[in-house]
Amino acid sequence: MISDVLIVGGGMTGSLLACALGCSKLFSKISVIDALPPPAPTNNPIPDPRVVTLTPASQFFMSSIGTWDLIPETRRASFSGMQIWDYYGTGEMRFENSSGWVIENKELVQASLQRLKTLGIEVLSPAKVKTISRNPGEIAVELEDGRKLETSLIVGADGKESKVRNELGIGNWRKPYPHNGMVCTVKVEGKLNHAYQRFLQTGPIALLPLWENYYSVVWSAPVDIIDTLVKASDNDFITQINLALTSPSFTSFPNQGEIIPPRVTEICTKKFAFPYTLMHASSFVEPRVALVGDAAHTIHPMAGQGYNLGVYDVANLANVLCQGAKVGRDPGDLAYLQVYGNKSKRYNSLFAAVEESILLSYSDIKALHYARNLAYSAIGKVPPVKDVLQRAANGFDFIPQEFEWNKA
Numbered sequence: 087m088i089s090d091v092l093i094v095g096g097g098m099t100g101s102l103l104a105c106a107l108g109c110s111k112l113f114s115k116i117s118v119i120d121a122l123p124p125p126a127p128t129n130n131p132i133p134d135p136r137v138v139t140l141t142p143a144s145q146f147f148m149s150s151i152g153t154w155d156l157i158p159e160t161r162r163a164s165f166s167g168m169q170i171w172d173y174y175g176t177g178e179m180r181f182e183n184s185s186g187w188v189i190e191n192k193e194l195v196q197a198s199l200q201r202l203k204t205l206g207i208e209v210l211s212p213a214k215v216k217t218i219s220r221n222p223g224e225i226a227v228e229l230e231d232g233r234k235l236e237t238s239l240i241v242g243a244d245g246k247e248s249k250v251r252n253e254l255g256i257g258n259w260r261k262p263y264p265h266n267g268m269v270c271t272v273k274v275e276g277k278l279n280h281a282y283q284r285f286l287q288t289g290p291i292a293l294l295p296l297w298e299n300y301y302s303v304v305w306s307a308p309v310d311i312i313d314t315l316v317k318a319s320d321n322d323f324i325t326q327i328n329l330a331l332t333s334p335s336f337t338s339f340p341n342q343g344e345i346i347p348p349r350v351t352e353i354c355t356k357k358f359a360f361p362y363t364l365m366h367a368s369s370f371v372e373p374r375v376a377l378v379g380d381a382a383h384t385i386h387p388m389a390g391q392g393y394n395l396g397v398y399d400v401a402n403l404a405n406v407l408c409q410g411a412k413v414g415r416d417p418g419d420l421a422y423l424q425v426y427g428n429k430s431k432r433y434n435s436l437f438a439a440v441e442e443s444i445l446l447s448y449s450d451i452k453a454l455h456y457a458r459n460l461a462y463s464a465i466g467k468v469p470p471v472k473d474v475l476q477r478a479a480n481g482f483d484f485i486p487q488e489f490e491w492n493k494a
Contacts, residue, residue, distance in 0.1 A: 089117040090417050091407070092227065092237035094250050096120030096209050098138070098191060099379035099396040100243030101198035105151040106404035108205035110491040112411035117235065119227075120211040121244075124199050125192040133163075133190060133296045135269045135303075135355045139281075139390035140187040143481030144397040150489050152204075156197035163188045163296040168281040169347075170462070175339045177459030179466050184476050186281075186390075188294045188302060218253040225374050225418075239417035241376045241403070246365055248381035256367055256377070263362035263386050264445070265289045265306040268315055271355040272327070274301050274348035282347045283388075284331055285448065290388045291330050293347065300354065303327065304387060306362070316357045323357075324350055339456060340463045362386055364438060371427035374418030376403055383434045386441045394481055395434055401485040402426050408490035433484045 090113040093100045097120065104118045128134075140148075148154040166185045171178040202209060214230040218240065227235040242250030251258065277299050283292040289306035296302055305315065305327075315323060331347045365384045370377050379396030386392075403426045410422040447458045465471050477483060 088224075089115045089235065089237040091239045091241060092117045092119070092225070092235060093241045093243055094119050094215055094227075095243035095245065095248075095379075095381070096199070096211060097122075097243070097245075098194045098198070098393065099400060100241070101195060101202060101209075102148070102151065102153065102397065103241060103243060103378065103400045103404055104207050104209075105153055105198055105201045105205065106147075106400060106489075106491060107407065108202065108207050109151050110404075110408045110411070112408055113417070116207050117237070118202070118207065118209040118211075119213050119215060119229070119235075120209060121214045123212045124209075125195055127196060128192070132354050133161075133271050133300050133302065134192060135271045135358055136191045137188050137269075137294065137296070137302045138191060138194070138393040139294060140189055140397075141391075141394045141479065141481035142185060143485050144394045145187060146482070147397055147401045147485060147489070150492055151201065153194075153197045153201045156200050157189060157193050160297065161190060161193045163279075165279050165281045165295045167279075168283070169345050170283045170285070171345045172335065172459050172462060173284065173286045173333070174336045174455040175459030176335050176337075176344070177340060177462030178345055179462050179472075180345075181472070181476055181479070184281075184479055188296055215249050215253070218250060220254070220374065237374075239374050239376065239407075239423075241378060242381040243378050244381055246363065246380045246384050248377065250375070251367055251377055251381055254372070254375055256369055256372065256375070258365055258367045260363050260365040263364060264308060265386070266309045266312040266359055266361050267387060268303075268305045268307075268312045268357055268359045270303050270353060270357040271296070272301050272303055272324075272350045273299050273352040273354055274350055275299070276348060278348050281390075282331070282345070284347070286330055287448075291327070292388075292390070293331070294390075301348065301350070303350075305330075306386070306388065312359050316359050320353045323353055336455075340460055364442075366431075366434070366438070369427065370430050371420065371423040373420045373423075376423055376426065378403060378430075382430065383438070385434075385438050386445070388441060388444065389437065389479075391437055391479075395437060398433065398481065398484045399426075399430050401489070402429055405486045405490050412490070
């Protein structure tokens with residue numbers, strides 16, 4: 087089987103790339119390999135705790151490739167406004183114009199796989215890569231079941247332990263964060279559509295609105311605290327989360343208004359824990375190779391941008407591949423791939439640096455505590471600064487303003 091583009095990893099990122107390339111009708115064959123079988127459809131009224139936040143830019147891209155409308159409206163939870171505050175003082179940030187969606191991982195995958203079927207793109211699943219080798223003019227792939235594939239371009243969309251990256255000898259730099267994460271779904275009093283995040287002494291805790299009065303909890307803390315939270319009884323956990331959200335600040339500086347988060351009344355799902363790692367591949371592209379999403383980079387989820395950065399990768403890579411195809415360039419042409427790689431490295435490095443600065447500001451130094459709260463207060467009162475942050479959070483500065491597959 088010879089492909090123009092072979093995507094390893096048919097999950098939330100790789101399947102989107104295949105959809106975008108398929109929409110362009112510029113490639114004779116696109117192939118997708120995924121190690122896991124497709125997720126089984128469920129009609130569980132309780133939201134799955136494994137969710138992502140989507141920015142307006144990510145939603146715009148998904149709409150352009152026909153996957154957004156395949157996510158049932160009943161499983162798409164929008165939010166308008168985000169409130170962020172601190173444990174030490176009363177500094178706070180209220181982003182009234184910040185908007186987005188919270189979507190279950192499995193719904194994103196199912197929508198993309200459904201779209202791939204209509205585009206006639208086959209997904210080899212479950213199928214695992216055994217070896218990858220570079221040959222003159224092509225990449226050769228052997229699967230564990232013995233099948234052999236050839237492609238002009240291989241794209242690694244296979245997660246932070248990427249087989250593509252490792253097999254082809256692309257290095258990576260990584261650093262563990264001081265936190266692990268825990269997610270679960272809870273119920274709160276009342277129906278709200280704001281997102282909330284409080285930075286605690288041990289790490290941030292976020293509440294993301296779902297449908298009805300369900301919220302997704304994303305709690306970041308040192309390993310021992312996360313272990314304790316996972317093992318806690320439902321009643322103990324509810325007590326702990328409400329205490330974390332509502333306990334008084336250490337000081338009243340700088341005397342701003344009080345944020346009142348929703349009160350958690352019930353835990354509705356199992357709690358899942360996982361480690362955090364800052365990781366960047368040494369190169370996002372090489373001749374006939376590109377990495378996207380977690381195969382290329384991972385960051386702390388505090389800003390809710392991790393998955394969106396992967397979506398931006400897909401939008402940018404698909405766009406440059408389509409530009410090249412329109413003028414007859416080989417999909418593996420390094421000159422075109424580098425346009426994507428350079429852009430992706432810039433915005434991913436920017437977000438990683440911002441998050442590292444935030445984490446540094448939570449060092450146990452009294453002056454930093456006051457400076458941080460003063461900064462939160464100032465941002466809320468200086469509209470140009472607030473607008474810059476909201477614009478970055480919306481994501482449109484990081485994707486093409488017009489997609490090649492939408493052009494006549």
